[in-house]
Amino acid sequence: MNHPNTFSLSLQKQSDSGRIIDDHELNRAFTELKFRSLARQSNITKKRGYETLSLIFVFVLLPFLKRSLSSFCNGGYLQNYVQAHKDTFYRFLNNERFNWRKLVQLLASKIIAMSKEVPLKEKVLIADDSICPKSGKEIELVSYHFDHKVRRSILGNQYLQLGFHDGLHFFPIDGAFHTSSHRPNTDMRDIDKRTNGWKRRKEALSKKTDVLVQMLDRAWKSGIDASFVLFDSWFAHDDIVRRIVDVGYGVICRLKRNRVKYGYRGGAYTLKQLWQQIAKKQTVWIKDRTIKGVCLNVTLKKTGSVRVLFVSDGRKQWQALLCTDTDLEPSRILDYYARRWSIEVYFKDAKQMLYMGKEQSNTFDALIASQSLVMIRYLLLVYIQIKHGLNACVGPLFRQTSDNQSLWMFSRAVWDHVKELIFKSSDILSYRIEPDLLFHFIDIIEDLIAEQSRWVTAKL
Structure with missing residues (x-):
């Protein structure tokens, strides 16, 4: 084949x-x-x-x-x-x-x-x-x-x-x-x-x-x-995360850099403030990865305790991921989100x-x-x-x-034309081949085609 x-x-x-x-x-x-x-x-x-x-x-x-x-x-x-x-x-x-x-x-x-x-x-x-x-x-x-x-x-x-x-x-x-x-x-x-x-x-x-x-x-x-x-990040809202947790599932998502406040050690910070004032100084190379990262356990007004993973290329670029499991390791969070x-x-x-x-x-x-x-x-x-x-x-x-399907359609079309030609020439062929034998030959071919296409007929 x-x-x-x-x-x-x-x-x-x-x-x-x-x-x-x-x-x-x-x-x-x-x-x-x-x-x-x-x-x-x-x-x-x-x-x-x-x-x-x-x-x-x-x-x-x-x-x-x-x-x-x-x-x-x-x-x-x-x-x-x-x-x-x-x-x-x-x-x-x-x-x-x-x-x-x-x-x-x-x-x-x-x-x-x-x-x-x-x-x-x-x-x-x-x-x-x-x-x-x-x-x-x-x-x-x-x-x-x-x-x-x-x-x-x-x-x-x-x-x-x-x-x-x-x-x-x-x-x-x-x-x-x-x-x-x-x-x-x-x-x-x-x-x-x-x-x-x-x-x-x-x-x-x-x-x-x-x-x-x-x-x-x-x-x-x-x-x-x-x-x-x-x-x-489009669905990354505190209310949405809380509603999904109420359904029964955990959440891992990318976060937006907006004005939402995250509670951390008695203070309230935006995502950008968390990165600049706290997370940036604590990043370390993540095991088996070419990026740095750090996890901070913070609180949201409706969802409650969540984990935020900050990742960076070691220069200026950084992103943040939210995870509702506050014990999950950074590498596992990245593995999940990659899927x-x-x-x-x-x-x-x-x-x-x-x-x-x-x-x-x-x-x-x-x-x-x-x-x-x-x-x-x-x-x-x-x-x-x-x-x-x-x-x-x-x-x-x-x-x-x-x-495979196209090949079957093509072979079916070719056989239809061949069969039509055989029927039109039956008067000529009948001099050398008995009609019953000719029709028996056609039936054998039709049965083989029907066997191959039995799953795709209208008699499903």
Whole structure:
């Protein structure tokens, strides 16, 4: 078997040792994870028409075939999966009654339970947000957000993501949209106020910090154990830290240099004052690190006792991290916070490979469905990694799976043309080959193709 050159070295070695996935592992995952049952529990069902699972599978498959929904429906690919029209798929995406959040959480919890058990200290939750630019001002709940990368406000959707990390793999477990007050239009789809779609619209108009706490509360109630929640300085507020601790998780985050006062040995200091007057003089080289640091146990008005780690390059640059565990060593705090990078990798993979932000619809319900499908695709790839003991990133795995699916589609199309040519030439061939023998030959090939593609048909 030839392997793509884009494989990482670790994945290439595992592939060479015979532990890599075969062509239809992605398809088998649907059956092994009992996806139909998960969808039914999430109210993602249809009373009539094409089966729900078949439609979801087509949506999951699109990035692996490098196709948009419109090109997929118009290019003749659809007939190999389900005999549905394009409108069927768009109506499915726009269904406001589907509970996509529950489907993602059920799937994530199931895959996490199948992974190798690790100590509680290795488990963390990671929160971050990202902006997906949009060009249509008529998109429901689209708004302007300040993008720190380009240092200006851009039109788009801001996506808040919560993920679980067990030391090896990142699992997206929840997501929400945030709409700012700067909106080019105020139009909203008129739907039943009792539906999941309306609840998600209300959530999008809520404060982002409140939504984060709600997401963590859902994770706690669903049984997701973690020692800390990791996030950047944007969420680093005394009230937010206190509310997260009340939920049941510890916090490690980067701190802002603002006017917040920290209590230390009877005095009240800003972060900058703590550094200049106390911490700077006490820094020492951190073990196995090329930076200096020192921990100070301080108090916050609402959270109470916390530990602040000051780190410096030994010159003028310095940063501060907060940890709610007042006994944690500086090196361990840095180790934990470094794992926050995994959510940045997730955003990169989701945008470049899994079609995050590339949905083509003006309705908010389709946006929710599309982002949920991004998480589902990622979770399926992580499941395949866990199943085969792979520890590399999902990028090489995605590329191989994509190549395998594209190859199957191509071979199917070639056979359809060959079969059509055989039927058109049957009168000529029948002089030398008995018709029954000819049809028996065709049946053998069809059975082989059906055997290879049995997991990707509409009869899932």
